[in-house]
Amino acid sequence: MTFLSVKDLQVSFQTEDGLVQAVDGVTFDLEKGKTLAIVGESGSGKSVTAQAIMGLHTGRGVKIAGEVNLDGTDLIAASDSTLRSMRGNSMAMIFQDPFASLHPFYRIGNQLGEAVTAHRKVSKKEARAEALRMLNKVGIPNAEQRIDDYPHQLSGGMRQRVMIAMALINGPELLIADEPTTALDVTVQAQILELLSELQAEFNTAIILITHDLGIVADMADEIVVMYGGRIVERAGLHELFYRPQMPYTVGLLSSVPRLDSAGSRLLSIGGQPPSLINPPSGCVFHPRCAAMNADSESRCKGERPDLRDVGEGHMVRCHLNEEERTAFATKRLAEVFTGE
Amino acid sequence: MSDREILRVENLKKSFPITKGILFKKEVGSVNAVNGINLTLNEGETLGLVGESGCGKSTAGRAILRLLEPTAGSVHFEGHDITKMSRHDLVPLRSRMQMIFQDPFSSLNPRHTVGSIISAPYAVQGIKPEGGVKNAVRETMERVGLNPEHYNRYPNEFSGGQRQRIGIARAVTLKPKFIVCDEPVSALDVSIQAQVINLLQDLQDEFGIAYLFVAHDLSVVRQISNRVAVMYLGYIVEQAARDDLYSHPYHPYTHALLSAVPVPDPKLEAKRERIVLRGDLPSSINLPSGCVFSTRCWKATDKCRTEMPELLELVPGHAVACHYPITESLGSDLITGPDSGFVEQPDRVVPPPSEVLQSLQGGRASRPKGIDYAEGEEPF
Numbered sequence A: 001m002t003f004l005s006v007k008d009l010q011v012s013f014q015t016e017d018g019l020v021q022a023v024d025g026v027t028f029d030l031e032k033g034k035t036l037a038i039v040g041e042s043g044s045g046k047s048v049t050a051q052a053i054m055g056l057h058t059g060r061g062v063k064i065a066g067e068v069n070l071d072g073t074d075l076i077a078a079s080d081s082t083l084r085s086m087r088g089n090s091m092a093m094i095f096q097d098p099f100a101s102l103h104p105f106y107r108i109g110n111q112l113g114e115a116v117t118a119h120r121k122v123s124k125k126e127a128r129a130e131a132l133r134m135l136n137k138v139g140i141p142n143a144e145q146r147i148d149d150y151p152h153q154l155s156g157g158m159r160q161r162v163m164i165a166m167a168l169i170n171g172p173e174l175l176i177a178d179e180p181t182t183a184l185d186v187t188v189q190a191q192i193l194e195l196l197s198e199l200q201a202e203f204n205t206a207i208i209l210i211t212h213d214l215g216i217v218a219d220m221a222d223e224i225v226v227m228y229g230g231r232i233v234e235r236a237g238l239h240e241l242f243y244r245p246q247m248p249y250t251v252g253l254l255s256s257v258p259r260l261d262s263a264g265s266r267l268l269s270i271g272g273q274p275p276s277l278i279n280p281p282s283g284c285v286f287h288p289r290c291a292a293m294n295a296d297s298e299s300r301c302k303g304e305r306p307d308l309r310d311v312g313e314g315h316m317v318r319c320h321l322n323e324e325e326r327t328a329f330a331t332k333r334l335a336e337v338f339t340g341e
Numbered sequence B: 001m002s003d004r005e006i007l008r009v010e011n012l013k014k015s016f017p018i019t020k021g022i023l024f025k026k027e028v029g030s031v032n033a034v035n036g037i038n039l040t041l042n043e044g045e046t047l048g049l050v051g052e053s054g055c056g057k058s059t060a061g062r063a064i065l066r067l068l069e070p071t072a073g074s075v076h077f078e079g080h081d082i083t084k085m086s087r088h089d090l091v092p093l094r095s096r097m098q099m100i101f102q103d104p105f106s107s108l109n110p111r112h113t114v115g116s117i118i119s120a121p122y123a124v125q126g127i128k129p130e131g132g133v134k135n136a137v138r139e140t141m142e143r144v145g146l147n148p149e150h151y152n153r154y155p156n157e158f159s160g161g162q163r164q165r166i167g168i169a170r171a172v173t174l175k176p177k178f179i180v181c182d183e184p185v186s187a188l189d190v191s192i193q194a195q196v197i198n199l200l201q202d203l204q205d206e207f208g209i210a211y212l213f214v215a216h217d218l219s220v221v222r223q224i225s226n227r228v229a230v231m232y233l234g235y236i237v238e239q240a241a242r243d244d245l246y247s248h249p250y251h252p253y254t255h256a257l258l259s260a261v262p263v264p265d266p267k268l269e270a271k272r273e274r275i276v277l278r279g280d281l282p283s284s285i286n287l288p289s290g291c292v293f294s295t296r297c298w299k300a301t302d303k304c305r306t307e308m309p310e311l312l313e314l315v316p317g318h319a320v321a322c323h324y325p326i327t328e329s330l331g332s333d334l335i336t337g338p339d340s341g342f343v344e345q346p347d348r349v350v351p352p353p354s355e356v357l358q359s360l361q362g363g364r365a366s367r368p369k370g371i372d373y374a375e376g377e378e379p380f
Helices: A046-053 A080-086 A108-117 A124-137 A156-168 A186-203 A214-220 A238-243 A248-256 A298-303 A323-339 B057-064 B087-094 B114-125 B133-143 B148-152 B160-172 B190-207 B218-224 B242-247 B252-260 B266-271 B302-306 B331-336 B353-361
Strands: A004-015 A018-030 A035-039 A062-070 A091-094 A174-178 A206-211 A223-228 A231-237 A308-310 A316-318 B005-020 B026-042 B046-050 B072-077 B097-100 B178-182 B210-215 B227-232 B235-241 B312-315 B318-320
Touching: A004 A046, A018 A046, A018 A223, A018 A231, A035 A046, A035 A214, A046 A062, A046 A174, A046 A206, A091 A156, A108 A124, A108 A156, A124 A156, A156 A186, A186 A214, A186 B252, A206 A214, A214 A238, A214 B266, A223 A238, A223 A248, A231 A238, A231 A248, A231 A308, A238 B266, A248 A323, A248 B190, B005 B057, B005 B210, B026 B057, B026 B072, B026 B210, B026 B227, B026 B235, B046 B057, B046 B218, B057 B178, B057 B210, B087 B097, B087 B114, B097 B160, B114 B133, B114 B148, B114 B160, B133 B148, B133 B160, B160 B190, B190 B218, B210 B218, B227 B242, B227 B252, B235 B242, B235 B252, B252 B331
Parallel strands: A035 A206, A035 A223, A091 A174, A174 A206, B046 B210, B046 B227, B097 B178, B178 B210
Antiparallel strands: A004 A018, A004 A062, A223 A231, A231 A316, A308 A316, B005 B026, B005 B072, B227 B235, B235 B318, B312 B318
């Protein structure tokens, strides 16, 4: 049985301006010990998907449908108390901003200890010992002294380590990392990514990594989901996605990022702006910005919503173009990037 | 790009005092943000200033424009020493040096229309453009890829990328010769970043603007710069022409930085070895003795901990501040893994260069240079 299976997840928010369909029909599976990267721009629905899995969307105006199955438990249908007992225990989340996610009034040792006592029947002393063990594990120097620090006394990288320690203290089987290094410098980012990989290898954790940085994806992911306008537009294994991208949006992303390993020639940007989720474009959501659309496909691209189709080896693509057209476009675009001018 | 020097920064220092007491403020220390940097910039050239947060790169950019008063040192802009000028005398020069800010949200006044934001430089300088201010502003808006019909809209009606275009329009209104770009694309989405980088390059080609491009993203800096300076704790530790720096970095810190940036290519990523720096950036209140990088450097010796290395030219045009510069390994090893020098991956979709060349000559529709369309009509 698959460890985590998400089927046809739908999340919508009722707002003053209208109904925002933030996530529309997201489907994927994840096994233990593997990393799934969700890539997309702001507003693509990647964070909302993660928060829906954790059961963090509550309140009026939110509608969630579909199925999220974690090791036999349906998280969408689960009661609040079931979810509460699972969050921080069998599933945990790391957020982008480590300063906003730690309580400024409590010492980090107490916050870590609370995560232990909330789920296990242990004494305060044992909880503190556990907190100390975890702080050492995530590489906080002088953990014996730092355990009584307040969050503001730590640097950004240290705070993110504390967040990771807190997320992993109960040995969760699923870890969701929402842009875990975006607020950090590159050298610190390297430390944190290394730490995550080490801990994953040790605890056999399944990780959902949400990011917009394709470099981090190349470093960490086993499988990748590309989201655009609330939908999955492409899903493939790591090498398949980077070396045989099929969806014109993915190709556009790969060719528009400035690269450390090549320089100089003009970037091939994707024109236009991300779509509105209240009035999404008709047909394929990406068609107003798509450069691969041709005269033959135009009426379908503008009129029909494409389905997510399997093009072989579990590589799924949501595009009306045929394989020849997609490959030709990808080859031409990426060739221009890799060789320069 | 020409050889005419437009900016010369000498021994620039900026420190912020730390005071104690309420009525009788006493200085008890200082944050040493910039500790004596030297830079020159030619007309139409881009100098990338990279470093991690807290290295003083933004402070340096602001002190050069005198948005912050430098503590010591001098800044010569077009031959004038602007560090000693009065605020009043500085005003006319301001039309020739401008700034683009990182945050496209807080750098635009939410109560002013786009038209009044972009026309503000005319009002400040008392300049009346030919054909009227409104026409000139509309032209500028069109030039940066904004719809001139949006003249009377407010900033909140625009997306992040479009707001950054408004900020750029304001900066180029008076056709300046020098712009400090402080992280101009780091708040933008990936696909929008490329649009804004292209726009900045086009404006440079057209008006011959020199950029001081302050950024933390080494990939973006490689894309846009002619020369690059790497900063650490308020010092420039290495400075070179772009390709020299990325292919032959000498300073250990530059090595660590380059190796830490993930590359969007899984096979290269798997081969690369990361130099992971232990520990955090030291405090800029109590700078380490000797070389400021010695507390995190894996090559540091006693000499490094006591003696401050000077920024010296190791080869012409390539300066480094290190007692033990790394000469044996190549930057390409850091970026694309050992002994590769960026070889083509066999099963990459990229065809051999000859084919690419043919397909390029065979009529890649030439892209109208100059305009990066904001509204979605770009033909790629």
